Amino acid sequence: MLDDEMRVGERRDAELLRGAVRGSALAVVAVALLALIGWATELHALATLWPDAIPMAPSTACAFLGTALVVARSGRVTPTTRLSPGLLLVLLVVLGVALLALLPSQPLEALLQDRVGENRAFYGFPLAVMSTATAVLFATAALSLIARGSGKLPGRKVSALGGVALAAAGLVILLGYAFREPLFQASQTVIPVSPATGVAFSFTGLAIVAAAGADTWPANAFLGCEVRHRLLRAFFPVTAGLVLLVAWAMAWVAPTFRGNSAIAAAALTGISLLLITVVTSRVSAAIGAVLERSERDRSAAQAGEVRANARADTILACAGEGICGVDGAGVITSMNPAGAQLFGAAPAALCGVHHGELFHAAAPAGTSQERAQDATPPLDGDPVTRCAICRSLADQERQARDDVTLRRPDGSTFPARLVSSPILQEDEVGVVVSFADRTEQRELERQLRQAQKLEAIGSLAGGVAHDFNNLLAVILSYSHLIQRESELSDRARDDLQQIVNAANRAARLTGQLLAFSRQQVLQPKVLQPDEVIRGVEKMVSRIIGEDIDLALALAPDIGAIRVDPGQLEQILMNLVVNARDALPRGGRITIETANVELDSGYTSGHLDTQPGRYVMVAVSDNGVGMDVATQARIFEPFFTTKEIGRGTGLGLSTVFGIVKQSGGHIWVYSEPGHGTTFKLYFPRIDRPVERPKPVSQTPAGGNERILLVEDEPALREAMARVLEDGGYTVTTASNGANALASIADGAVDLVVTDIVMPEMGGPELVQRLRERHPELRALYTSGYTDRAVVREAILEEHVTFLQKPFTPGGLRQKVREALDP
Known part of the structure; x- marks a missing residue:
């Protein structure tokens, strides 16, 4: 917002300066033209602009026209633009006229005196001749504009100083006349300067200052959006005007007052105090408005900063990854809610803690086998040396680690991905650390490898x-x-x-291999799994033994699925036999069905699954269960935990292949001593059940x-x-x-x-x-x-x-x- 205000102010100042150049140039042209018209029509009052004053010389008027032309052209381009050769030639001509007027022989005096007559004089001084003071001022104006013509900042600064000198000289000339000194700046041998010339030089100086640009003095002291600029613009005209007014009153009014001069001085002093009081109150009101506006701007800027900070805090609070700040000493200075949740603590409890307590875990995450397969090799054995945060603080470079181990305050650890980025500011040393839990990703990677x-x-x-x-x-x-x-x-x-x-036995083995490899040909039918389960119940009741209870928990409104009925029977037989072998002392086997909806939360953690409607078929037992290492290999062909002669190791691999080939997926839940559950998910379809045709x-x-x-x-x-x-x-x-x-x-x-x-x-x-x-x-x-x-x-x-x-x-x-x- 402040940047926008500054850009608007800069554009406004540039337009103001261009307007000042144009207005001042027009004023100079008007004064010069009036002088020439006065000489041409014998109305010399047009060339004086002041009663009983020496008129402006024709050569002076012509020099002012040339100078005004150059100033007007320079005001139409940017201050950094160089002047054209034609304009520089005009300035050289003006400079030449000024130099000729400075010569003792006065080459132009004879020619001009012939035109106006030898008897035409002003208080003994010849008319129509450029005075020495005027010539010096024209030389100053020409040199100032030549310096402006370079377009470079040093040259423009010199040009602006020359413009200030010209404006001050013109003001001094006018003050001389205002204070009843018509021969001000003159002596018995020096030709006085016309008041019209003083007016023209004042406007010429103002135009040169404006053409030099807003980045030169005194323009840069008055123009701008800061409070100092506004105060100077408010005080300077009033102060200068009051000083001139009081001085003029003392010079003109007091001597003409009849009576006691002390009373006149007192009256003028009272009037001056009254004027100063009125003006000061107005100026104070203006200053107060400026300060109030500045305060509003500051408050708005602070409110904007507060909103920006609040938005940044909201972004950090809503971020899905952990984000924290660490200072140069390695101490955590801030922690967003997601990061605090990963560490299992409140954000305030983690601030002030050295990062090493959380980010320097002593042992890598997971088993040694998983670490060997997944982890990026450490840089060396020192946790501090291989720490991305320490490296980032030391080298001031971004560091990333794909597999690090972070420690919670309670001592537990979790694998994470970490990125440490340095804070590149002169007044602050530290890093911003973003980290995310890789536990779920590691599980998906394990599933993918499997x-x-x-x-x-x-x-x-x-x-x-x-x-x-x-x-x-x-x-x-x-x-x-x-x-x-x-x-x-x-x-x-x-x-x-x-x-x-x-x-035939070999054929059954190859059939199981084909089922596992998902390369057998299935003939799927639309059926309800409950019907197949009841048929399997009769077959397996004879093989599971009397000490094992087989229970069915079938949903009454179970949906239809499209599978090969013979292969579904094979799946159930294999799972029930597998459950029987896990119950050496008897127990319970449960076959369950249910309609389920799998959402993205479930499928994101299970490879090769899609959200949607499924029919679940689960086979559970309360037997010996399996550990994690056994679960990782149960679907491999020929892998078995049974003694020799009690299995081929193809039962569960056959189940896995048939389920995958049928468009479903299988998941196992097991804990040692708490039994095992196999859950099969088949896509649910809305089609009528197909009844088997009689065999002819x-x-x-x-x-x-x-x-x-x-x-x-x-x-x-x-x-x-x-x-x-x-x-x-x-x-x-x-x-x-x-x-x-x-x-x-x-x-x-x-x-x-x-x-x-x-x-x-x-x-x-x-x-x-x-x-x-x-x-x-x-x-x-x-x-x-x-x-x-x-x-x-x-x-x-x-x-x-x-x-x-x-x-x-x-x-x-x-x-x-x-x-x-």
């Missing part, structure tokens, strides 16, 4: 499972083909059955034409034999291009294709075949795939799919379903 680790393990597991599925499909297919041979002995048939049993008893064979596309040679041959034994006509191909070429001239009823193959995948092949044969049906097979159709775990209901590995009966059954939808 998710990345599980993703890497899942990719490896999925690749291994894919290869095993192809091999197992070959083993199971040929084993079933061999079992159909009648020449087999009973012992060979038993041995072969052991092979089939082992292959279809024949296992047929006579249709089938195109079989499989890139694994052994599996392709085994599948072809199984289908041919079922009565089908089979055409085989190893890839998509061969498949397109093999039926270029004929049609087929069904294409059986692997989803992922070199060069052209199964979905693309089916699309191109249907361009020729729109009614063509398709059956997809897969061990695993990284394409979207499987990775996203979505298969539409009209798509028939067969998961590898499969048995010959399962293959023929799916083929029949595809042909007879």
Whole structure:
């Protein structure tokens, strides 16, 4: 606000000075023109402006016109602008005229005397001749304007002093006449100066001072917004006017007073005192107004400062991070509410405390393993040396630390991110420290590392499972083909059955690996989880034991979710079995459902979750519980805390993969000795529940034409034999291009294709075949795939799919379903 007022005052002062230059120049021009007109018309009173006074010489009038021209032009530009060469030439001419008038021979005297006549004189002095005093003053004016023409501050200061001298000389000339000294500044040999010349020089000096600019004396003493400027502007005219008035009265009135001169002096003194009293009261009122306005401005400035401080305090109070001030001695001088809350104390209790008590924790946050993974390496072992605040105070540079440990007054610690910025002011030494709690961020980083680790393990597991599925499909297919041979002995048939049993167990393991890696194909349905839970209750009641109580707490208005019902059964079975193993002495297992709303407060602390409506399925037990280290690894495949032979370590990893692939997320809460709770969250949808369709008893064979596309040679041959034994006509191909070429001239009823193959995948092949044969049906097979159709775990209901590995009966059954939808 004060800056704006100063800028407005500067603009006002500049306009005032330009107006003074223009007005003074016009006054000078008017006086000079009147003098020339008087000489031309023989009306010399126009050239004197005073009764019984010597007139202004014509040469003087011409010099004033030239000077006024230069002054007027200089007033139209800024004080720092240099004068043009033309104006400088005019000043040189004026200076030359003044110098000629100073010569003893008076070169212009003879020419002018011829024009006015030798007998024309004033008290014995010749007329129409520039006096010596006038010539000196013109030289001063010309030199002052030449100094102003440089535009630089030193030159303008010299110009302003010259203008003051000219104005003072003009005033002295006028005072001489006012005090009845018509020959003032003259002697018997020096030509007196005309009162018109005195008037012109007074205005010329004022114009030169104004043209020099507001940053030169005396203009800078009168112009400005400060109180001293206002007081001087108020007092000076009044004081100078009173002095002149009293002096004039004493010189003119007292001598003409008839009677006692003492009475005249007393009367003048009384009148003067009265005038001074009146004027002083008016001036005092003006001064009071100035001071009141100054006080209002100061109060407004203080109020603005208070508002700015209040706003700054509000900003600090509303800041989400901790912010504190530390002085040069390392003592905390201020603390905002967020920072005080992080330290668990009131702001006032933390002020006056040395920062080392809070910011120099002896031990790093978290475990040594976490510290090794997350923390920025310390600069050295000394807490004071590696402290960002100490470094910032010492080096006066900004310091930042991404992972430091802060200590609360009660001795507890927490990880934080800290930035220390120095206060760069001459009268104050200290730093401003901003800090934020990284506890939640460290937890999210831990979750991210865990998710990345599980993703890497899942990719490896999925690749291994894919290869095993192809091999197992070959083993199971040929084993079933061999079992159909009648020449087999009973012992060979038993041995072969052991092979089939082992292959089936291996198939279940690879299925669990695929579930964990989220690379199995799901067939989701819209269902209510309560129905699946009641079905699982009957199955698990026989395996959990009589010493374990299974309780259901199902919400009556539970929402619908879209999951694969078989996979949801698998999830519940795995969690219940896992809970049973955590209850060696018996206990209680609870399966619970509820409709929940997850807000941003929850999702911000849990990776890969979005706010919205969910259905929660929770499985809890009151068993032995788990510590933090065990919880960090429970979803890793093959990790188990059970003794050898009691588990594969794939149960919870399977649960994790199925939940993630179904669009949900899983969270575990556990404490040693207090049991464990697994909470599964599935997105709630508003769609009717889909009822399962009855399974039709279809024949296992047929006579249709089938195109079989499989890139694994052994599996392709085994599948072809199984289908041919079922009565089908089979055409085989190893890839998509061969498949397109093999039926270029004929049609087929069904294409059986692997989803992922070199060069052209199964979905693309089916699309191109249907361009020729729109009614063509398709059956997809897969061990695993990284394409979207499987990775996203979505298969539409009209798509028939067969998961590898499969048995010959399962293959023929799916083929029949595809042909007879």
